[in-house]
Amino acid sequence: MKRKSALICGVSGQDGAYLAQLLLTKGYEVWGTSRDAQGNSFSNLNFLGIKSEIQLVSMDVEDFRSVWVTIKKAMPDEIYFLSGQSSVGLSFEQPVETIQSFTIGVLNLLEAVKMMNYPVKVYHAGSSEAFGDTLGIPATESTPFQPRSPYALAKASATWLVNNYREAYQLFACTGILFNHESPLRPQRFVTQKIIQTSKRIAEGSSEKLILGRMDISRDWGWAPEYVEAMWLMLQQETPEDFLIATGQSFTLQDFVSTTFSKLGLDWKNHVEQSSELMRPTDLAISKANPEKASQRLAWKAKMNMEQVIEGMLNSSL
Structure with a gap:
């Protein structure tokens, strides 16, 4: 029986590394991308001791041909899009790069998956920043987006793209709207x-x-290794839905x-x-967040405060 395979776009980051570790424990064949796989030190993967177990490939998310070739090479059952400029603060200094890294990247990925001749499940890493300021009212999956930074705007736009492709082309594509989640792998700029x-x-x-x-x-601060399990759970459902992931505190x-x-x-x-x-x-x-849907539908609940x-x-x- 063929092992399930997953392609993690942005495997060198905090979430990408922990997700790769989780999928390996579940018996997956794991592929991971970086803009320059040969030049990247993959320090997070080395820290977790899993670099040698992952098939690393170079991929530019803003280049459709690069995305298409990588997917054809890996032939994954699941794709996790975790790429992009991940700092809210830096997005004010690099607005164009931030917006392009998410919107063009997600669009290229969705177009490529749409053209594949077999079903592929897609997870997109959204962000609570897209909600903007809810005036202290806990956000849910139905709370409207009101982005207040280039980063939030990019995440909101990418989420709407995922929703559009899911409805228009019946793709299994969903977004995890993650609130702040930390770990020792967080870069110093956070x-x-x-x-x-x-x-x-x-x-x-x-x-x-x-x-x-x-x-x-x-802010609602959770533990990153727990949050990647929620990502995986979203792609194990029968139908694709968006879920808000947070501690609720x-x-x-x-x-x-x-x-x-x-x-x-x-x-x-x-x-x-x-x-x-x-x-x-x-x-x-x-x-603030209300993660009740994830608790009820995914049986997922944050353990660490x-x-x-x-x-x-x-x-x-x-």
């Missing part, structure tokens, strides 16, 4: 990893200060900071400064 690493250095004797922007914003960034320093035996107020230079042109005050996420990141040897 505020959670910046907080974790800076606080650890301070605890070890560094005299530096942790410089942050707004600290009153609220929101905390302020100040909560995240104070909890982190407290676990290291420090008072955050002695080590943190705020800078107007780190304030974004627009930022969501409160990000914010405090446990912080512990997991602090205890990492990465």
Whole structure:
């Protein structure tokens, strides 16, 4: 019996690496793409000890021929689109690149799948940022998108593309609308990893200060290795549907900071400064979620809360 195969677009990122690890444990043949597979160090895959088990290929998501050739080569049962510029802050500096990386990439993928002569299931990584500011009301799958950043706009556009192709061509294509999810594999440019690493250095004797922007914003922080299981579960359903993935609990960034320093035996107020230079042109005050649909339909529920996420990141040897 043929092993199921999966193609992960963007396998070198946090979610791509954890998803590859999960699929390998389930017996999948895993293919992973990067813009330059030969030049990429795939440090996350090496950290997880799985690089040698994945068939790595170069693919440019913005080049249709590259996408088509890669899919024809891998002949996957499932495709997970996790590619694209993943930083909200950086999207204000690189709006064109951010929007193209998602919208053109997803469009090329959907067109290629539409042309395949066998059924392929497609997962697209959406984002809670697309909801914009819901004024503290927990978002659900039916909450309208009101994007407030180039990143959010790109994610919203890509989600609408997936919906359109699903309805127009009966593709098995769905979007996971993921709220913030962290892990030791988060890059340093993400505020959670910046907080974790800076606080650890301070605890070890560094005299530096942790410089942050707004600290009153609220976010729903989950554990990335749990969220990739939800991605997989979406493609195991009989019909394609979008699902919101979150813990259902929101905390302020100040909560995240104070909890982190407290676990290291420090008072955050002695080590943190705020800078107007780190304030974004627009930022969501409160990000809240109602993940009830995923709980009922996927039997998926987040196990780790914010405090446990912080512990997991602090205890990492990465």
